[in-house]
Amino acid sequence: MTNISDPFRGFRIASSGLAAERTRINVIASNLANAHTTRMPGSDGPSPYQRQVAHFEPILERHAGETTPMGVRVSKVGHDQDTPFEEINDPSHPDAVDGVVRYPNVNATKEMADLITAMRSYEANLKAQESFVRMAERALRIAR
Numbered sequence: 001m002t003n004i005s006d007p008f009r010g011f012r013i014a015s016s017g018l019a020a021e022r023t024r025i026n027v028i029a030s031n032l033a034n035a036h037t038t039r040m041p042g043s044d045g046p047s048p049y050q051r052q053v054a055h056f057e058p059i060l061e062r063h064a065g066e067t068t069p070m071g072v073r074v075s076k077v078g079h080d081q082d083t084p085f086e087e088i089n090d091p092s093h094p095d096a097v098d099g100v101v102r103y104p105n106v107n108a109t110k111e112m113a114d115l116i117t118a119m120r121s122y123e124a125n126l127k128a129q130e131s132f133v134r135m136a137e138r139a140l141r142i143a144r
Contacts, residue, residue: 009070011132016059016071017125023074024054024118028111035106038095046095049104051080080105 034049057075061068083105091099 008132008136011129011136013069013071014125014129014132016073018122018129020054020056020072020074021118021122021125023077024056025115025122027052027054027077028115028118031104031106031111032108032115035104035108035111037104038093038101046097046102048085048102049106050085051083051105052077053080083107 031051037049038046040047040049054077055075056072058069059071059073061070085105086103087100088103089099090096090101093101095101
């Protein structure tokens with residue numbers, strides 16, 4: 001037997017995707033804005049911006065021994081530990097240490113590709129949500 005709340009499950013799933021992708025887009029925007037930041041505010045010495053990454057995890061609902069996916073959420077926004085900082089020899093730079101400047105581990109091309117992917121995912125979730133709204137409106141019209 002179908003539960004009456006099932007039509008709204010898709011709406012909630014799409015909504016969780018919208019929220020997660022919005023966070024991802026904000027993280028990417030922060031990365032791009034700091035792509036050339038060689039000294040973070042409050043640091044004692046040269047400390048370049050470190051790229052951030054949004055980590056997603058599924059939202060699971062457990063009921064009667066079954067696990068049902070109910071969407072996605074950002075589990076954390078962490079630093080990219082895998083990509084090294086770019087080091088450039090520039091003794092005239094104010095943040096140079098022994099003539100070498102450490103630049104953020106942000107690759108603008110990669111960030112733009114990630115941004116396009118995040119925007120398309122956001123748009124897909126938005127279209128899915130709009131479809132659920134249209135289906136609910138039709139169901140209400142039929143019920144009248």
